Amino acid sequence: MQILQAARELFSVRGYRGASMRDVAAEVGLTLAGVLHYFPSKEDLLAEVLQQRTDMDVPWFEQTWAELGSFRLAVRELMVRNMADPGVMRLFVTLSAEATDPGHPAHDFFVKRYRTSRELFSATLAKARANGEITRPVNGPLLIAVLDGLQIQWLIESDFDLLGALDAYLDSITG
Numbered sequence: 001m002q003i004l005q006a007a008r009e010l011f012s013v014r015g016y017r018g019a020s021m022r023d024v025a026a027e028v029g030l031t032l033a034g035v036l037h038y039f040p041s042k043e044d045l046l047a048e049v050l051q052q053r054t055d056m057d058v059p060w061f062e063q064t065w066a067e068l069g070s071f072r073l074a075v076r077e078l079m080v081r082n083m084a085d086p087g088v089m090r091l092f093v094t095l096s097a098e099a100t101d102p103g104h105p106a107h108d109f110f111v112k113r114y115r116t117s118r119e120l121f122s123a124t125l126a127k128a129r130a131n132g133e134i135t136r137p138v139n140g141p142l143l144i145a146v147l148d149g150l151q152i153q154w155l156i157e158s159d160f161d162l163l164g165a166l167d168a169y170l171d172s173i174t175g
Helices: 002-014 021-028 032-038 042-068 071-084 086-098 107-130 140-156 162-174
Strands: none
Touching: 002 021, 002 042, 002 086, 021 032, 021 042, 042 071, 042 086, 042 107, 071 086, 071 107, 071 140, 071 162, 086 140, 107 140, 140 162
């Protein structure tokens, strides 16, 4: 849907608080009332933008790992996928920082997302270790911190070798 795509781009460039529903409407050639017909509030629009990508992430990663047969390659492909759409990457980085404020409309979403991500990555790492793909103990929060940090560095400095840094980290845990 064009409204979601426009909102995603505007939120990623201007931040949630810097983009208005009127901006979204102008971007897609609708009136404000036209956008409000589909999304009664800015919070509803934000929730749908975030949920849309989140709903795709876990199944995509699991399928990619199964197809490639390698945890390492699946994590690398996750980064390649994210780099192919810097707008989405910027959206999540920007909004997760803004959402550290408990009053931000995306605060609860990111609390849940990080809680779920820690659980999923911890289980994924345990599976990779049981398969012999990872040779050292690694916890989910550390992997999330590495991935988030590398993405931030790449968004700030586009010539930063994100994949090279990721490969170095993966080398350190896969032996």
